[in-house]
Amino acid sequence: NAGVTQTPKFQVLKTGQSMTLQCAQDMNHNSMYWYRQDPGMGLRLIYYSASEGTTDKGEVPNGYNVSRLNKREFSLRLESAAPSQTSVYFCASSAHRTGPGQPQHFGDGTRLSIL
Amino acid sequence: AQSVTQLDSQVPVFEEAPVELRCNYSSSVSVYLFWYVQYPNQGLQLLLKYLSGSTLVESINGFEAEFNKSQTSFHLRKPSVHISDTAEYFCAVSGAGSYQLTFGKGTKLSVIP
Numbered sequence: 001n002a003g004v005t006q007t008p009k010f011q012v013l014k015t016g017q018s019m020t021l022q023c024a025q026d027m028n029h030n031s032m033y034w035y036r037q038d039p040g041m042g043l044r045l046i047y048y049s050a051s052e053g054t055t056d057k058g059e060v061p062n063g064y065n066v067s068r069l070n071k072r073e074f075s076l077r078l079e080s081a082a083p084s085q086t087s088v089y090f091c092a093s094s095a096h097r098t099g100p101g102q103p104q105h106f107g108d109g110t111r112l113s114i115l
Numbered sequence: 116a117q118s119v120t121q122l123d124s125q126v127p128v129f130e131e132a133p134v135e136l137r138c139n140y141s142s143s144v145s146v147y148l149f150w151y152v153q154y155p156n157q158g159l160q161l162l163l164k165y166l167s168g169s170t171l172v173e174s175i176n177g178f179e180a181e182f183n184k185s186q187t188s189f190h191l192r193k194p195s196v197h198i199s200d201t202a203e204y205f206c207a208v209s210g211a212g213s214y215q216l217t218f219g220k221g222t223k224l225s226v227i228p
Binding site: 041043045092103107108 | 205
């Protein structure tokens, strides 16, 4: 019963480097989400995928790309990392077969520092 | 679009005292409301939710929240807190028909022995 698994848990990058954050869920959920959490800012939605094969921008998509690889996996890519992208990144998933309003299940986060 | 305001960024309270964490929302459509809890170095966990029906909802660990449509509020309460309740609490709203959540900025609850 792993739920939502994020890798890596920690990462340090230099400005301009690229990397991909991985997320996988084993709950057969349709929807998946990427958030960033910054002190005093709450969680802000970067991108989401309502179902396999679709992705949409959230509140703060600039500087990021996503791929919904299959129903289980949803990755977040930083093409050219910037110090402003230093944050804690959370992946989440939810079911919506029974309609909206379903709770989201979160991974433990990836702590990313960009120097 | 929806928005959420958590009125207190930090709330210190003595053990076994009652606590209320305040949450107000704005929306032009009907809403679903959630409270999540985040313990240090962990992800968010659902604490309780209001979708429809009874306006008072309860969690398994003694928290409750009441949906007040006229005041657009969804305050979280617990009559007697424990040290283990120390965490950050997030209020979130989803507009009817939407799968997205909008989160408040969080309230850090510190329980003092």
